[in-house]
Structures are given as C-alpha cells and as structure tokens.
Amino acid sequence: MSHYQKLVQHTLKIANFNHLAAISGWDQAAVMPSGGNQARSNAMAELSVLLHQLNTEPQLGDWFAQAEQESLNHREQASLREMKQRWQQANVLPQDLVQAKSLAGSKCEHAWRTQRKNNDWQGYAKNWQEVVNLSQQEAQIRAEANNSNNKDTNCTPYDAMLSLYEPGTTTQSLDVVFNNVKTWLPNLIDSVIDQQAQQTIIQPQGPFSTAKQKELGLEIMTLLQFDFNHGRLDESVHPFCGGVPTDVRITTRYDEADFMQALMGVVHETGHARYEQGLPKQFAGLPVGEARSMGIHESQSLFFEMQLGRSPEFIQHLSNMAASSFSGHNDAAFSQQNFQKLYTRVEKGFIRVDADELTYPAHVILRYEIERDLINGKIGYQDIPELWDQKMQDYLGISTKDNYQNGCMQDIHWTDGAFGYFPSYTLGAMYAAQFMASMKQSVDVSAAIQSSNLAPIFNWLESNIWSQGSLYNTDDLVTKATGEVLNAEHFKRHLETRYLR
Amino acid sequence: MSHYQKLVQHTLKIANFNHLAAISGWDQAAVMPSGGNQARSNAMAELSVLLHQLNTEPQLGDWFAQAEQESLNHREQASLREMKQRWQQANVLPQDLVQAKSLAGSKCEHAWRTQRKNNDWQGYAKNWQEVVNLSQQEAQIRAEANNSNNKDTNCTPYDAMLSLYEPGTTTQSLDVVFNNVKTWLPNLIDSVIDQQAQQTIIQPQGPFSTAKQKELGLEIMTLLQFDFNHGRLDESVHPFCGGVPTDVRITTRYDEADFMQALMGVVHETGHARYEQGLPKQFAGLPVGEARSMGIHESQSLFFEMQLGRSPEFIQHLSNMAASSFSGHNDAAFSQQNFQKLYTRVEKGFIRVDADELTYPAHVILRYEIERDLINGKIGYQDIPELWDQKMQDYLGISTKDNYQNGCMQDIHWTDGAFGYFPSYTLGAMYAAQFMASMKQSVDVSAAIQSSNLAPIFNWLESNIWSQGSLYNTDDLVTKATGEVLNAEHFKRHLETRYLR
Structure with a gap:
C-alpha cells in the first residue's frame, strides 16, 4: 500500500469517529433530555481525546513526506494537500497551550453568560485577558509555522487564525474588500432608512402553532429540493446545520408569535444543508471532499436566504404558502408586497445576530478590524470598548458607550478565542451576490423561481460549488465559477438594486 | 494507582464509547433517514473495532491477576468479579471464530428475510448449518474455559451460551422449572380457552391518530413515574429500550387502527426504562452497576406489562385515559371490563411474538429444549422441523408440519447464532410473578394503583432490584428480595388467579 493510501485509510477512520x-x-x-448532559459530555470528551490521538499519531509526518514523493494524479494531489493542511493545523501547537486555551476559554465563556447580563466588563476582562493572551501565542506559533512552510508568504498572526476558517484568504485581501464596503455602506444605510420611513407594514398576528410552522418549513424545504432521504428538520435553541453529508440535520426554533423568522431560518439552514448533500461522494470522509471554507459555506446559506429567499418571486411563494398554512389571518399581512417589506426592513441596532442584510456587514467589519489589531498586538484588550463605541458611531451612527452587554460582550465567539471567524459571514454574503450575478448570465433565475422548478439554479450551484468540495483553493473556485476573484462590487450592486428605489 | 483502579478507569473509558x-x-x-445507513454502519463498525481492542488489551490479564491480590471491600470485590467476567467472555474466543460466526450470521440472517417469506427451509438450512456449527464450537470453547476457571462446576456447552444472558442460571435449574410448567400449562390453556369461548368482546373502532396515541403514551409513562429528565419516547419499527441509564430512549410503533398494542408496549418498555433509570449511580459505567441479566431485565418490563399493567385496577386507569383521549367512540368498547377481556384474551397461535401471556411460555420452552439439545450435540439442525411440529402439538395442540415460516424459521435469534437467549423471556415472567407475590406481603398494591400513586410499588422494585445492579448473582438477588430462589409456583398461581374463573 502506498503512503498516500495509508493516509487515506487513516483519514477515513478519523471520519468515522467524526461521524x-x-x-x-x-x-x-x-433531542437529549437535560439530565443526560453530564454523561454525554464525558463520552464526547473521551471521543475528542481519541480524535486528538488519531490526528497526531507520530508516523503521520513520515507518511506525508513519503506520499509527497509518490506519483499522484491531480485529484490525489489536492486530497493530499488538504489532508496535510488539516494535519499541520492539528499538530503545530504544543499540547499544553491547547489545554490552557481550552480551560481558559471554558472558564471565560461560562462566566460570560452571567457577566453579560450584568454588563460586567471588568469581571469579564479578568478572565478574557488570559484567552486573548493564549490566542495571541497560538496565532504567533501558527504564523511562524506557515511562514517556515512557505517562504513566499508573510503570514501575520491574524492571517494564521483567519486561515483556520478561510484558508487562502489574507488580511491584505480582506482590507481591500472591506475598505471598499466602508466607502459606501454607511451612506447607503442612511438613504434606505430614510426611504423606508414612509412605508406602511403590517405584522401578521399569531398565534402560529408550532405544528403548522413545522409543516410549512418542510414544504419550503421540499421546494428547495432538500433530500429527505439524507437529512432531517428538528428543533433546537440555537438553529444549526449538523450531521454528516449522507445525513444532514438542520434545526430551527419556533416562536408561536412570529413564524417569519423560523421560516427564513429554515431557508438559510437548507442552503448549508444542500451544500453538504451536494459534496462530491467519491471523496466522502476526506478533507478534499468537504466544504471549501466557512465563508463559502455561508455563501450557500446566504444565497438561499438573501439572493434566492428574499427575491420578489420567492417571497411570492412564501407568502402564498404561509397564507394557506395560516388561513383565517388578515390577507393584507400575507400579501407578497407586505412580506417583501417585512423581509427587507432596515434598522440600525446594537446586536449582530438581529441585524438585517444591509447593516450586518457593518457589524462584521467592526469586529474584523478590532480582532485583527488585537491578535497582531497593535491594541490591547482594554482598548476594545472605546474602539467599539467609536466604530459603531462611524458605521451605524449609534453609541455603545458603557453598554458592554450590547457592545463588545454580545458575541460568544471571542469568549473562547475563536478569533478569525467573523469575516466569514460577510465574505459569504459577498460571494453569494457574486455567484448570483454570474449565474444570471446563463440561467433565467426569475423564471425558474416563478415556475417553482428551481433545478436550473441548484444545478449551477451543484456543478460550480457543491461538487467541487475542496479540490481548488477559494480564489480558484470562485474564479472558475464567476470569472474573477472576490469582487465587492457585486454585493454593492445587489444591495443598491434591492434597497434603493 | 492500584490495579483495581486501573481496571475501573479502563472500564469507564469503554463505557464512554459504549454510550x-x-x-x-x-x-x-x-430517527436516521435511510440514506444515512451506509455511512452510519461504517462508523459503528469502526467503533466496534475500537471497543474490541479496548476489551482485549493485553495488559488486562495481568491487571486482573494483580487486582485479585489487592485489599478490596465487598462492593469492589463484586465490581471486580463483574469486570472480570465481561473480560473473560470477550477474550475467550479466537478472533477467527468470532469473525467467521459474524460473517456466517450476517449471511444467514440476510437470506432468511427472503427465505422465511418463501417457506424455504432447504435454502435456509444451507446457510444455517454453518451458524450452528460455529455456535457449537463457540459453546464448547466457552464451556471448557468456564470449567477450567471453576473446578466445582460441570458447565455444558449450552450452559456456557446461557451464561452470556443469564449468568449463574444452568440447564439443570431451568429443566426443573420448565418441566414443572409443562405439567400444568397445556391443560390450563385449554381450560381458559374453553371458558373464554362464551365471552363477548368489543373491538374499539379507529382510526386513532398517532398524535393522540403518543399523548396517551406519555400520560401513561407519567403515571408510571418515568423520568423525562433522563429519557424520551420515540417511534421505531421494532419497539425497544435503548440509550444509557442517564438518558433512556424507549420506542413504540403506532397503528392507527389499533391503539391497544402500542399502549401496552409503552408500559412494557417503561418497565425496562425504569430499571435502567434506577440502577445504582455510584457504579455508573461499571458492569456491577448494570442490570443483573436479560431475565431480570425482562422481569421488570413484564412486571410493568403483566403484573401491574394487566391488573384490574390499572386497566381501569387505562380504559379511563383511553376513553378520554378518544372521546366520541363507543363507550362499551372502552369499559374496564371490555379492556380486561381484550388484554387477557388467550389464543393458540404459531407466532411467539404475537402470543398472549398464557401461551407464551409454551413457545419459549419448545425453543429452549430444542436449542439446548442442538448446542449440546444431541440433535442435528435437520431434526428441528419435526421436533418443532411435535412439541407444538404437545404443548399447544397445533401442527407446523411443512410450515417452516411459522415454525422454526419465524425468529431472528437463531439466524445469527444467539442461542441461549429465549429462556430469558419466561424467566422474566416467572420472576415478575414472584416479585409481585413477595411485594404484596408488605405493600397494598391494589390500593396503590387505585390511588394513582404507584410510589410504594416502585419503591419496592427500586430498593430490591433496580438499586442492586449486579452486586449479587441472580439467585442471591432473588432470595434477598423474595426469600427464595426462582419458584415457578408463583407464576402458576398468578396465571390461575387471573385466567381461571
């Protein structure tokens, strides 16, 4: 057996345990009842220990060195590259740093759940400075390893964290696109809010039973060609897309007073799910058969939610289906026009997860700029509340002075040191806009949605994105699909077309 | 760390993977969609390989030898005994025999699914003789090991298989109780059928919606004090009780034409579940903290289903609850008297899983006698159809001549060589009757059920059975609880009291 084949076998074994x-x-x-949590956590921790052992087995370094000398075809070379990157990321950190960060992160996150409610920045900062410190060490080690592996790059500490979620994307390229967005987004937000001030909107009046909402969600998933032979819809407190590509589990959360959020949540998670279901089956269990990056994953969920799901033609379907599910309700509230207004309402707010399509990038760029400078050591953790307030004023015109709970303490990501993740959200939104612009050159998207046969749209995504897994790096994937690398102009044009009248 | 402690740690690690x-x-x-099955089966097979490695690690033999020299208290000694028995059972067979039996069993079981429908005994026998042959080899090796571990016993091959499910129970003791049952059961069945011939019974008329049946099942589980913080009710094709003691998952199957079977199925599985939920938490993850045997497990499900669930007082609750769930139905069908008749109807039939409380033991004794003689080499596999027919005529007065699909080909157990399991069903029924007889000496069972507060009943089971785990062998457990070892007279008296008027 070749060393490449040995690596494949070992990786498939890891995939079985990841399953x-x-x-x-x-x-x-x-579904787990809460009393089962302690034993479950123990079992999952045991599995994590095993996975760590498998990912760091000493003979792997030798196998990679040998495999790189073997004669491999193009796809095998891509597969080897992805396996090796995974292995390097799992092995580069000293074990005591991994454990220290895990402990400090758990401690900080646990206390944060109370401290946030109490607006207790001082208490939070006491735990968090250790998380920041350890994350800076992690970033430094990862950057050095990246630089010694590739003499042509100059990987900064933050670049190294970014590459955990967006391999191939650099601070340099992000600065270009995000600086572009910053030149037009604040003015666009103001203009749109001005225009919308005159709108009359009718809120549909509940209650909307969970059972009916679930039926409606399943109906939408069917329209979106979710494969129910390889997946399910369930409920959870925080909606997510989990499971494995052969069995994708998406969840949503029902509010009997408002069905619209859960409904669009299902559309969003179905985007993630169809990407997973459409990944190349010949590479099942191998990194090269997995999603390209968090940003590309988010591009699929946001393609479904924003590009497809908020198009006038799709909203027509949503409003028809919702009206027939919740018959007996006020007709005007269920009109296409009213749904369109509800689903494109723009408001400036403090909270990222509640933000609309137009203000969301402002929240992300703010976090990106702060975490970039924090991890690169240009600012300290104690500088953040003031920077947050200043950037909120610059980008959204609202202040978070002394309002830590709705400012820099609002997200879970930083509490355990997941620095480098935030950009993925807005990268996803931008890629989605670019994919739609490119798709429209060969597909009559509007006609497809109107006809309720969305296959032409999904065929484009499947052949250009889903079936490509991680065969290509992100820039190559996007260039093959759209003819160019990430270009923020598509996103700008999309937002102006949708929001400016 | 003592060797005993090392064994405990290793066993808890195994428990995490078993979880x-x-x-x-x-x-x-x-819940899994069928398209997920292949990848899931691969993942579970990988886990089985790991569990086999953990159960057969070479240093364990030394650890057991050392631990037996260490100073241990009574409970630790019991824990060590149970860990060692588990380890011996996992290590005694040569690996090639385990694999050969697994392969032959899978092949036989797979083909059986079609062969049974076609009444194809010849085709079945071709695969099955290999399963029988390998099972005989397995039994021989296990018996020799048992005999060399304990010079005082004379363990037959069948005894060795029996001890996988009923450790401590021997052919000798089973022959005594089953021969006792055979002296009175056939006549009792005939008398009861004669008496019931005059009964008028009304079948409740459906449809009964799955949603309502599920609500009713949850209501019954609440009455039975199932701990929903540590368990769930779901659906599956074959009802079972699974999960782990901190999170017990029971399932049932709904038929919209007939709610009564699913309902009593929920009562049965709740009996299994409460045993699991009541196991001693200080031994969680260790064999000594697990259920004593399959027969004792079945004694709890049958205590719930037969002793408690079919008592006139409990049936009064069932009929009231069902009538209020399915209001609008014919009142007479939902009377206590009619429910009692429906739930105690006796009929002679071919199929074990469809058998009632009274005829069920006949099916089990028949299988026991055949598998005992088959594994001990006193008969060959080709003798079975004739023996089956003859015993069916002797015990139930019906013939299975040439009717293999409803005769010796009806059960899945033998297809993959699970010889020694069948006695557990009737052992469970007998233990349940004995527990009830003993409980009635200190608990007013009838009053407890009538009052809807069943705590006194469950307290007796919890302190005498559930909380004892595997601290004692079965004879000692039963003697501590009831003052004597298994005594079939309690079962006889229970059946006569319930069925003879």
Whole structure:
C-alpha cells in the first residue's frame, strides 16, 4: 500500500469517529433530555481525546513526506494537500497551550453568560485577558509555522487564525474588500432608512402553532429540493446545520408569535444543508471532499436566504404558502408586497445576530478590524470598548458607550478565542451576490423561481460549488465559477438594486 | 494507582464509547433517514473495532491477576468479579471464530428475510448449518474455559451460551422449572380457552391518530413515574429500550387502527426504562452497576406489562385515559371490563411474538429444549422441523408440519447464532410473578394503583432490584428480595388467579 493510501485509510477512520461526534452533538442539541448532559459530555470528551490521538499519531509526518514523493494524479494531489493542511493545523501547537486555551476559554465563556447580563466588563476582562493572551501565542506559533512552510508568504498572526476558517484568504485581501464596503455602506444605510420611513407594514398576528410552522418549513424545504432521504428538520435553541453529508440535520426554533423568522431560518439552514448533500461522494470522509471554507459555506446559506429567499418571486411563494398554512389571518399581512417589506426592513441596532442584510456587514467589519489589531498586538484588550463605541458611531451612527452587554460582550465567539471567524459571514454574503450575478448570465433565475422548478439554479450551484468540495483553493473556485476573484462590487450592486428605489 | 483502579478507569473509558454506540444505535433505529445507513454502519463498525481492542488489551490479564491480590471491600470485590467476567467472555474466543460466526450470521440472517417469506427451509438450512456449527464450537470453547476457571462446576456447552444472558442460571435449574410448567400449562390453556369461548368482546373502532396515541403514551409513562429528565419516547419499527441509564430512549410503533398494542408496549418498555433509570449511580459505567441479566431485565418490563399493567385496577386507569383521549367512540368498547377481556384474551397461535401471556411460555420452552439439545450435540439442525411440529402439538395442540415460516424459521435469534437467549423471556415472567407475590406481603398494591400513586410499588422494585445492579448473582438477588430462589409456583398461581374463573 502506498503512503498516500495509508493516509487515506487513516483519514477515513478519523471520519468515522467524526461521524459519531457529529451525530452525538446533534442529539445533545436537538433531542437529549437535560439530565443526560453530564454523561454525554464525558463520552464526547473521551471521543475528542481519541480524535486528538488519531490526528497526531507520530508516523503521520513520515507518511506525508513519503506520499509527497509518490506519483499522484491531480485529484490525489489536492486530497493530499488538504489532508496535510488539516494535519499541520492539528499538530503545530504544543499540547499544553491547547489545554490552557481550552480551560481558559471554558472558564471565560461560562462566566460570560452571567457577566453579560450584568454588563460586567471588568469581571469579564479578568478572565478574557488570559484567552486573548493564549490566542495571541497560538496565532504567533501558527504564523511562524506557515511562514517556515512557505517562504513566499508573510503570514501575520491574524492571517494564521483567519486561515483556520478561510484558508487562502489574507488580511491584505480582506482590507481591500472591506475598505471598499466602508466607502459606501454607511451612506447607503442612511438613504434606505430614510426611504423606508414612509412605508406602511403590517405584522401578521399569531398565534402560529408550532405544528403548522413545522409543516410549512418542510414544504419550503421540499421546494428547495432538500433530500429527505439524507437529512432531517428538528428543533433546537440555537438553529444549526449538523450531521454528516449522507445525513444532514438542520434545526430551527419556533416562536408561536412570529413564524417569519423560523421560516427564513429554515431557508438559510437548507442552503448549508444542500451544500453538504451536494459534496462530491467519491471523496466522502476526506478533507478534499468537504466544504471549501466557512465563508463559502455561508455563501450557500446566504444565497438561499438573501439572493434566492428574499427575491420578489420567492417571497411570492412564501407568502402564498404561509397564507394557506395560516388561513383565517388578515390577507393584507400575507400579501407578497407586505412580506417583501417585512423581509427587507432596515434598522440600525446594537446586536449582530438581529441585524438585517444591509447593516450586518457593518457589524462584521467592526469586529474584523478590532480582532485583527488585537491578535497582531497593535491594541490591547482594554482598548476594545472605546474602539467599539467609536466604530459603531462611524458605521451605524449609534453609541455603545458603557453598554458592554450590547457592545463588545454580545458575541460568544471571542469568549473562547475563536478569533478569525467573523469575516466569514460577510465574505459569504459577498460571494453569494457574486455567484448570483454570474449565474444570471446563463440561467433565467426569475423564471425558474416563478415556475417553482428551481433545478436550473441548484444545478449551477451543484456543478460550480457543491461538487467541487475542496479540490481548488477559494480564489480558484470562485474564479472558475464567476470569472474573477472576490469582487465587492457585486454585493454593492445587489444591495443598491434591492434597497434603493 | 492500584490495579483495581486501573481496571475501573479502563472500564469507564469503554463505557464512554459504549454510550456513543448506544446513542448512535438509537438514532439509526428511531430517527436516521435511510440514506444515512451506509455511512452510519461504517462508523459503528469502526467503533466496534475500537471497543474490541479496548476489551482485549493485553495488559488486562495481568491487571486482573494483580487486582485479585489487592485489599478490596465487598462492593469492589463484586465490581471486580463483574469486570472480570465481561473480560473473560470477550477474550475467550479466537478472533477467527468470532469473525467467521459474524460473517456466517450476517449471511444467514440476510437470506432468511427472503427465505422465511418463501417457506424455504432447504435454502435456509444451507446457510444455517454453518451458524450452528460455529455456535457449537463457540459453546464448547466457552464451556471448557468456564470449567477450567471453576473446578466445582460441570458447565455444558449450552450452559456456557446461557451464561452470556443469564449468568449463574444452568440447564439443570431451568429443566426443573420448565418441566414443572409443562405439567400444568397445556391443560390450563385449554381450560381458559374453553371458558373464554362464551365471552363477548368489543373491538374499539379507529382510526386513532398517532398524535393522540403518543399523548396517551406519555400520560401513561407519567403515571408510571418515568423520568423525562433522563429519557424520551420515540417511534421505531421494532419497539425497544435503548440509550444509557442517564438518558433512556424507549420506542413504540403506532397503528392507527389499533391503539391497544402500542399502549401496552409503552408500559412494557417503561418497565425496562425504569430499571435502567434506577440502577445504582455510584457504579455508573461499571458492569456491577448494570442490570443483573436479560431475565431480570425482562422481569421488570413484564412486571410493568403483566403484573401491574394487566391488573384490574390499572386497566381501569387505562380504559379511563383511553376513553378520554378518544372521546366520541363507543363507550362499551372502552369499559374496564371490555379492556380486561381484550388484554387477557388467550389464543393458540404459531407466532411467539404475537402470543398472549398464557401461551407464551409454551413457545419459549419448545425453543429452549430444542436449542439446548442442538448446542449440546444431541440433535442435528435437520431434526428441528419435526421436533418443532411435535412439541407444538404437545404443548399447544397445533401442527407446523411443512410450515417452516411459522415454525422454526419465524425468529431472528437463531439466524445469527444467539442461542441461549429465549429462556430469558419466561424467566422474566416467572420472576415478575414472584416479585409481585413477595411485594404484596408488605405493600397494598391494589390500593396503590387505585390511588394513582404507584410510589410504594416502585419503591419496592427500586430498593430490591433496580438499586442492586449486579452486586449479587441472580439467585442471591432473588432470595434477598423474595426469600427464595426462582419458584415457578408463583407464576402458576398468578396465571390461575387471573385466567381461571
């Protein structure tokens, strides 16, 4: 057996255990009674120890060195590259740093759940400075490793964290696109809010039973060609897309007073799910057969939610289906026009997760700029509240002075040191806009949606994105699909077309 | 760390992986879409390989030898005894025999699914003789090991198989109780059928919606004090009780034409579940903290289903609750008297899983006598159809001549070589009757059920059975609880009291 084949076998073994971790994790979030949590956490921790052992087995370094000398075809070379990157990321950190960060992160996150409610920045900062410190060490080590592996790059500490979620994307390229967005977004937001001030909107009046909402969600998933032979819809407190590509588990959360959020949440998660379901089956269990990056994953969920789901033609379907599910309700509230207004309402707010399509990038760029400078050591953790307030004023015109709970303490990401993740959200939104612009050159998207046969749209995504897995780096994937690398102009044009009248 | 402590740690590690196997198995049966099956089966097979490695690690033999020299208290000694028995059972067979039996069993079981429908005994026998042959080899090796471990016993091959499910129970003791049953059961069945011939019974008329049946099942589980903080009710094709003691997953199957079977199925599985939920928490994850045997497990489900569930007082609750769930139906069908008749109807039939309380033991004794003689080499596999026919005529007065599909080909157990399991069903029924007889000496069972506060009943089971785990062998457990070892007279008296008027 070649060393490449040995690596493939070992990686498939790891995939089998990751499968069990994914299903146990879904179970814990979606169906497990709370009394089962302690034993489940123990079992999942045991599995993590095993996975760490498998990912760091000493002979792997030798196998990679040998495999790189073997004669491999193009796809095998891509597969080897992805396996090696995974292995390097799992092995580069000293074990005591991994454990220290995990402990400090758990401690900080646990206390944060109370401290946030109490607006207790001082208490939070006491735990968090250790998380920041350890994350800076992690970033430094990862950057050095990246630089010694590739003499042509100059990887900064933050670049190294970014590459955990967006391999190939650099601070340099992000600065270009995000600086572009910053030149037009604040003015666009103001103009749109001005225009919308005159709108009359009718809020549909509930209650909307969970059972009916679930039926409606399943109906939408059917329209979106979700494969129910390879997946399910369930409920959880925090909606997510989990499971494995052969069995994708999406969840939503129902509010009997408002069905519209859960409904669009299902559309969003179905985007993630169809990407997973459409990944190349010949590479099942191998990194090269997995999603390209968090940003590309988010591009699919946001393609479904924003590009497809908020198009006038799709909203026509949504409003028809919702009206027939919740008959007896005020007709005007269920009109296409009213749904369109509800689903494109723009408001300036403090909270990222509640933000609309137009203000969301402002929240992300703010976090990107702060975490970039924090991890690169240009600012300290104690500088953040003031920077946050200043950037909120610059980008959205609202102040978070002394309002830590709705400012820099609002997100879970930083509490355990997940620095480098935030850009993915807005990268996803931008890629989605670019994919739609490119798709429209060959597909009559509007006609496809109107006809309720969305296959031409999904065929484009499947052949250009889903079936490509991680065969190409992000720039190549996007260039093959759209003829150019990431270009923020598509996003700008999309927002102006949708929001400016 | 003492060697005993090392063994405990290793066993808890195994328990963590068994936890993942239990939850993945539940998921596969209860919620997994069918397209996920191949990848799931691969993942679970990988986990089995790991568990086999952990159960057969070479240093364990030394650890057991050392631990037996260490100073241990009574409970630790019991824990060590149970860990060692588990280890011996996992290590005694040569690996090639385990694999050969697994392969032959899978092949036979797979073909059986079609062969049974076609009444194809010849085709079945071709695969099955290999399963029998390998099972005989397995039994021989296990018996020799048992005899060399304990010079005082004379363990037959069948005894060795029996001890996998009923450790401590021997052919000798089973022959005594089953021969006792055979002296009175056939006549009792005839008398009861004669008496019931005059009965008028009304079948409740459906449809009964799945949603309402599920609500009713949850209501009954609440009455039975199922702990929903540590368990769930779901659906599956074959009802079972799975999961782990901190998170017990029971399932049922709904038929909209008939709610009564699913309802009593829920009562049965709740009996299994409460045993699991009541196991001693200080031994969680250790064999000594697990259920004593399959027969004792079945004694709890049958205590719930037969002793408690079919008592006139409990049936009064069932009929009231069902009538209020399915209001609008014919009142007479939902009377206590009619429910009692429906739930105690006796009929001679071919199929064990469809048998009633009274005829069920005949099916089990027949299988026991045949598998005992087959594994001990006193008969050959080709003798079975004739023996089956003859015993069916002797015990139930019906013939299975040339009717293999409803005769010796009806059960899945033998297809993959699970010889020694069948006695557990009737042992469970007998233990349940004995527990009830003993409980009635200190608990006013009838009053407890009538009052809807069943705590006194469950307290007796919890302190005498559930909380004892595997601290004692079965004879000692039963003697501590009831003052004597298994005594078939209690079962006889129970059946006569219930069925003879």
